[in-house]
Amino acid sequence: xxxxxxxxxxxxxxxxxxxxxxxxxxxxxxxxxxxxxxxxxxxxxxxxxxxxxxxxxxxxxxxxxxxxxxxxxxxxxxxxxxxxxxxxxxxxxxxxxxxxxxxxxxxxxxxxxxxxxxxxxxxxxxxxxxxxxxxxxxxxxxxxxxxxxxxxxxxxxxxxxxxxxxxxxxxxxxxxxxxxxxxxxxxxxxxxxxxxxxxxxxxxxxxxxxxxxxxxxxxxxxxxxxxxxxxxxxxxxxxxxxxxxxxxxxxxxxxxxxxxxxxxxxxxxxxxxxxxxxxxxxxxxxxxxxxxxxxxxxxxxxxxxxxxxxxxxxxxxxxxxxxxxxxxxxxxxxxxxxxxxxxxxxxxxxxxxxxxxxxxxxxxxxxxxxxxxxxxxxxxxxxxxxxxxxxxxxxxxxxxxxxxxxxxxxxxxxxxxxxxxxxxxxxxxxxxxxxxxxxxxxx
Amino acid sequence: xxxxxxxxxxxxxxxxxxxxxxxxxxxxxxxxxxxxxxxxxxxxxxxxxxxxxxxxxxxxxxxxxxxxxxxxxxxxxxxxxxxxxxxxxxxxxxxxxxxxxxxxxxxxxxxxxxxxxxxxxxxxxxxxxxxxxxxxxxxxxxxxxxxxxxxxxxxxxxxxxxxxxxxxxxxxxxxxxxxxxxxxxxxxxxxxxxxxxxxxxxxxxxxxxxxxxxxxxxxxxxxxxxxxxxxxxxxxxxxxxxxxxxxxxxxxxxxxxxxxxxxxxxxxxxxxxxxxxxxxxxxxxxxxxxxxxxxxxxxxxxxxxxxxxxxxxxxxxxxxxxxxxxxxxxxxxxxxxxxxxxxxxxxxxxxxxxxxxxxxxxxxxxxxxxxxxxxxxxxxxxxxxxxxxxxxxxxxxxxxxxxxxxxxxxxxxxxxxxxxxxxxxxxxxxxxxxxxxxxxxxxxxxxxxxxxxxxxxxxxxxxxx
Numbered sequence: 001x002x003x004x005x006x007x008x009x010x011x012x013x014x015x016x017x018x019x020x021x022x023x024x025x026x027x028x029x030x031x032x033x034x035x036x037x038x039x040x041x042x043x044x045x046x047x048x049x050x051x052x053x054x055x056x057x058x059x060x061x062x063x064x065x066x067x068x069x070x071x072x073x074x075x076x077x078x079x080x081x082x083x084x085x086x087x088x089x090x091x092x093x094x095x096x097x098x099x100x101x102x103x104x105x106x107x108x109x110x111x112x113x114x115x116x117x118x119x120x121x122x123x124x125x126x127x128x129x130x131x132x133x134x135x136x137x138x139x140x141x142x143x144x145x146x147x148x149x150x151x152x153x154x155x156x157x158x159x160x161x162x163x164x165x166x167x168x169x170x171x172x173x174x175x176x177x178x179x180x181x182x183x184x185x186x187x188x189x190x191x192x193x194x195x196x197x198x199x200x201x202x203x204x205x206x207x208x209x210x211x212x213x214x215x216x217x218x219x220x221x222x223x224x225x226x227x228x229x230x231x232x233x234x235x236x237x238x239x240x241x242x243x244x245x246x247x248x249x250x251x252x253x254x255x256x257x258x259x260x261x262x263x264x265x266x267x268x269x270x271x272x273x274x275x276x277x278x279x280x281x282x283x284x285x286x287x288x289x290x291x292x293x294x295x296x297x298x299x300x301x302x303x304x305x306x307x308x309x310x311x312x313x314x315x316x317x318x319x320x321x322x323x324x325x326x327x328x329x330x331x332x333x334x335x336x337x338x339x340x341x342x343x344x345x346x347x348x349x350x351x352x353x354x355x356x357x358x359x360x361x362x363x364x365x366x367x368x369x370x371x372x373x374x375x376x377x378x379x380x381x382x383x384x385x386x387x388x389x390x391x392x393x394x395x396x397x398x399x400x401x402x403x404x405x406x407x408x409x410x411x412x413x414x415x416x417x418x419x420x421x422x423x424x425x426x427x428x429x430x431x432x433x434x435x436x437x438x439x440x441x442x443x
Numbered sequence: 444x445x446x447x448x449x450x451x452x453x454x455x456x457x458x459x460x461x462x463x464x465x466x467x468x469x470x471x472x473x474x475x476x477x478x479x480x481x482x483x484x485x486x487x488x489x490x491x492x493x494x495x496x497x498x499x500x501x502x503x504x505x506x507x508x509x510x511x512x513x514x515x516x517x518x519x520x521x522x523x524x525x526x527x528x529x530x531x532x533x534x535x536x537x538x539x540x541x542x543x544x545x546x547x548x549x550x551x552x553x554x555x556x557x558x559x560x561x562x563x564x565x566x567x568x569x570x571x572x573x574x575x576x577x578x579x580x581x582x583x584x585x586x587x588x589x590x591x592x593x594x595x596x597x598x599x600x601x602x603x604x605x606x607x608x609x610x611x612x613x614x615x616x617x618x619x620x621x622x623x624x625x626x627x628x629x630x631x632x633x634x635x636x637x638x639x640x641x642x643x644x645x646x647x648x649x650x651x652x653x654x655x656x657x658x659x660x661x662x663x664x665x666x667x668x669x670x671x672x673x674x675x676x677x678x679x680x681x682x683x684x685x686x687x688x689x690x691x692x693x694x695x696x697x698x699x700x701x702x703x704x705x706x707x708x709x710x711x712x713x714x715x716x717x718x719x720x721x722x723x724x725x726x727x728x729x730x731x732x733x734x735x736x737x738x739x740x741x742x743x744x745x746x747x748x749x750x751x752x753x754x755x756x757x758x759x760x761x762x763x764x765x766x767x768x769x770x771x772x773x774x775x776x777x778x779x780x781x782x783x784x785x786x787x788x789x790x791x792x793x794x795x796x797x798x799x800x801x802x803x804x805x806x807x808x809x810x811x812x813x814x815x816x817x818x819x820x821x822x823x824x825x826x827x828x829x830x831x832x833x834x835x836x837x838x839x840x841x842x843x844x845x846x847x848x849x850x851x852x853x854x855x856x857x858x859x860x861x862x863x864x865x866x867x868x869x870x871x872x873x874x875x876x877x878x879x880x881x882x883x884x885x886x887x888x889x890x891x892x893x894x895x896x897x898x899x900x901x902x903x904x905x906x907x908x
Contacts, residue, residue: 381826
């Protein structure tokens with residue numbers, strides 16, 4: 001049997017490896033983007049000079065041949081679903097028995113005037129990285145980033161690392177507060193300013209102006225301000241990359257429509273990752289999930305179904321992570337930007353303005369629902385277990401030390417957090433697992 | 444598009460914008476270097492003490508000012524911007540020159556006799572006299588080439604240690620660890636030997652012991668130590684305790700890091716002066732294979748040589764003739780002790796990374812590594828499924844461990860070469876890695892998180908061959 005995978009990102013590669021782990025099927029991964037799998041989330045580090053491109057490739061080049069995973073560098077021109085055949089841009093044709101569509105996403109462009117000028121770009125693909133290098137390697141006077149999400153702050157940090165001034169246009173009243181609650185959002189906004197970015201909140205893009213050579217020269221905001229710049233980063237989200245799929249009888253909506261077996265409406269064709277859209281959302285989740293971790297989970301699930309191991313997509317509790325300049329972020333369970341009906345919150349922030357924890361729990365029975373944590377590392381496995389065991393907020397707080405994943409010798413904040421909880425709720429819960437010095441030394 | 448080098452390695456179109464503070468610091472350091480060179484070649488009639496004072500002010504003052512200029516005014520956090528664009532830290536032209544200069548300096552030190560013959564005089568001349576004031580004060584006698592070496596070594600560890608602490612000031616682990624290597628270098632490897640020399644005419648180095656101190660158990664050394672009285676006998680006793688009792692016990696509890704990245708002088712230099720080069724270590728599977736063969740061969744060699752020499756002495760020379768014994772002892776000293784650990788180990792910092800000796804050659808590291816691999820509570824744990832395979836951990840591992848390989852499959856990292864510097868954990872952008880001492884890891888596969896159903900635990904065939 002020949003399993004063909006379109007896309008060598010985390011989803012496609014996780015699928016390929018899952019198939020290889022379970023079967024001896026022939027596997028072909030097709031990508032026009034790069035020869036080898038790389039970590040998309042690490043593109044920024046190449047631009048910033050932390051790593052070379054080869055470092056963000058998680059496997060050495062011999063890995064693929066050794067594991068009998070065929071790699072083909074090409075773009076697919078057409079998919080013939082009747083004859084189970086693909087036509088590549090080099091006119092080669094490839095037949096498949098099972099096909100996985102894992103074509104990822106592309107940056108949103110909302111029809112802004114001037115959005116196709118030279119110097120205006122998103123950041124998603126390897127080609128985007130090359131383009132940014134080309135757009136900036138002569139030096140720039142200013143970059144403008146449009147859209148306050150995860151890619152926006154990455155792009156801002158990238159330009160900043162090369163000492164280019166950055167203006168950051170964010171539609172919301174605080175950075176990323178369509179996802180983060182107001183408290184965290186404010187804290188990160190302050191941190192962005194601490195780094196010297198020109199953060200403009202509540203400001204949107206109206207128009208991008210070009211010079212005689214078709215190069216960007218300034219942007220105009222909804223507040224009628226003209227900001228001269230040489231690069232514009234469009235980072236207002238990404239959308240499924242499905243232009244190819246739209247020409248076929250595979251059902252699409254925002255993304256390639258799939259059921260919980262990752263199956264499309266066409267026999268033997270599956271989809272997963274950034275390009276896929278579930279028919280119905282799972283509780284607390286979205287129909288289109290576009291993060292690294294869901295790509296991994298969906299890729300594994302799709303692969304199992306491709307090889308005949310019927311598996312329902314069951315991603316477990318939500319988790320995610322990011323890093324905003326110097327502040328790490330982790331989240332476990334569900335924390336909405338605004339409390340939902342019947343939810344209560346407990347928010348603690350360290351005096352340094354760089355660490356905080358935001359707990360959400362049910363008002364009625366104090367069931368723990370989720371946590372946002374900034375500047376402190378917490379254990380994924382422990383929080384996953386607590387969510388599974390349906391623990392209360394009190395239990396979580398009392399046992400918080402067990403979830404601490406900070407490096408050795410770091411000062412911990414559990415005592416302070418518990419004290420604040422007790423003060424706010426007029427309770428008297430006690431921290432568990434306090435370690436004596438002797439115990440700490442010999443663990 | 445075609446002219447763009449996607450690896451962006453050797454040249455940076457925009458030279459790093461050095462600020463005024465950094466430039467001031469660099470100017471002072473340059474002054475220190477010039478004073479050192481002037482003293483070396485005995486220019487004019489300036490007192491060596493003046494040169495020394497200018498050099499020290501230049502190195503320390505310039506180093507401190509440069510560090511503050513680099514890290515003082517920016518928020519605390521990881522500071523690896525442009526590491527692969529800067530010539531010095533990405534094998535650029537300056538790095539090659541630095542590598543050659545350091546290597547030559549080592550050759551002068553280790554092979555001074557030959558150098559003296561070539562130049563027809565004292566090849567280190569004024570460089571040695573320059574340190575007389577300190578040597579007289581500390582050791583009660585004139586300086587010599589090894590005192591010069593030790594002094595430069597200590598200066599490098601202190602200044603670059605200060606820089607390292609500023610760079611990683613958000614991490615208490617890094618601060619404490621760096622203070623520790625600075626302390627051991629300054630007190631145990633530089634001051635104490637000098638003072639003891641003044642008092643007892645013998646320089647003990649109590650942080651070096653067998654098998655790193657390769658001649659510690661050679662019969663000639665043992666009989667010499669025995670002959671100088673209590674101090675020598677204590678040194679023998681202390682060395683045996685450390686080699687055969689303290690090392691296994693401490694490594695069982697804390698991993699080899701208690702020595703390699705907290706105490707050892709080679710490690711101390713690598714962690715401080717070598718920090719700008721840590722990402723240059725080779726991460727390939729091939730280099731791991733070479734490493735395992737090479738380092739264990741060195742350990743085997745020094746054990747075999749030591750046993751042969753000891754047996755030979757106890758059988759009144761029945762085993763080896765004097766010539767063979769001399770070749771064995773001196774051969775190891777020359778090839779491993781001088782060329783490998785000194786010339787290649789430090790001279791090649793800017794080209795091969797900071798831990799070449801520690802990774803490929805050090806018999807102490809091999810010994811500690813065997814304990815760490817098979818009987819230790821130390822390991823690096825990974826945090827659930829949070830790894831994004833970015834590669835920062837592997838890239839910044841000075842020992843060339845592909846940390847990401849384990850992290851992305853949610854597996855604890857138990858590797859004999861890990862010196863526990865903790866940088867993988869520091870550079871991880873998603874809080875995935877943590878150095879821990881936990882339950883015994885000798886049954887390693889049991890504690891790998893197979894039972895954790897968060898992500899796929901994969902067994903894709905890689906290291907089976």
